[in-house]
Amino acid sequence: MRKKTKGYLALGVLGAVLAVLSLILEGRISDPVGGMLMGTGSGLFAFGFCQWRMRRWEEKDPERMHQATVEANDERNVAIRRRAQAVSGEVLQWAVMAAAWVSIGLGAPLWVTLAAVGVFLAKSILEIALMVRYQRQM
Amino acid sequence: MRPANGGDGLKNRLEELRKARGIRQEELAEALEVSRQTIGSLENGRYNPSILLAFKIARYFGMTIEEIFLYEEEPS
Numbered sequence: 573m574r575k576k577t578k579g580y581l582a583l584g585v586l587g588a589v590l591a592v593l594s595l596i597l598e599g600r601i602s603d604p605v606g607g608m609l610m611g612t613g614s615g616l617f618a619f620g621f622c623q624w625r626m627r628r629w630e631e632k633d634p635e636r637m638h639q640a641t642v643e644a645n646d647e648r649n650v651a652i653r654r655r656a657q658a659v660s661g662e663v664l665q666w667a668v669m670a671a672a673w674v675s676i677g678l679g680a681p682l683w684v685t686l687a688a689v690g691v692f693l694a695k696s697i698l699e700i701a702l703m704v705r706y707q708r709q710m
Numbered sequence: 711m712r713p714a715n716g717g718d719g720l721k722n723r724l725e726e727l728r729k730a731r732g733i734r735q736e737e738l739a740e741a742l743e744v745s746r747q748t749i750g751s752l753e754n755g756r757y758n759p760s761i762l763l764a765f766k767i768a769r770y771f772g773m774t775i776e777e778i779f780l781y782e783e784e785p786s
Contacts, residue, residue, distance in 0.1 A: 642739075642743055642744065642745065643745050645743075646744045646745040646747075646748055647744065647748070647759070647760050647762075647763055648744070648745065648747070648748040648751060648757050649745060649748075651757075
């Protein structure tokens with residue numbers, strides 16, 4: 573357990589080093605490489621540091637951690653979370669479609685409209701694919 | 711408002727059984743590994759449990775599911 577905790581801390585530190593490195597080397601390395609360093613570094617830092625904090629919390633207060641796990645896995649909470657995710661996804665999908673119509677009205681470049689329609693279609697296709705998959709599973 | 715997971719017509723004796731045994735919602739929640747809010751929602755009929763949780767509840771009280779959960783078909 574402690575080994576894993578230290579591993580996450582190391583990951584966070586590595587992320588911070590990469591992010592700082594991208595700032596130090598600005599101008600000396602190409603923008604895409606700098607962007608990659610910053611993106612990877614920030615991601616690793618956030619993931620590593622959060623996981624490290626969680627493990628530390630778990631070690632210090634196992635009772636509270638157990639309660640948090642129960643809350644997270646509680647079937648009603650899971651149902652609420654899934655329902656909220658489904659509804660927000662649906663709302664967002666139609667908002668994207670509305671944005672496509674608005675972009676036409678505002679005379680936005682064609683790629684904006686096509687991108688919005690693309691997102692709408694991609695979500696619809698993914699939804700159907702997942703429905704087929706779940707129908708086979710259930 | 712209809713229960714979040716549908717299933718109108720399902721009633722339960724959870725509150726009655728819990729109180730008869732002098733158990734607090736927190737204790738029941740801990741034994742069943744669910745949140746206290748879930749117990750509250752079950753008791754006031756806002757939430758219907760999964761079949762697994764229904765079995766857990768039945769085993770906890772040493773009863774059958776039918777003795778705890780009562781389904782009353784609504785007249786069509």
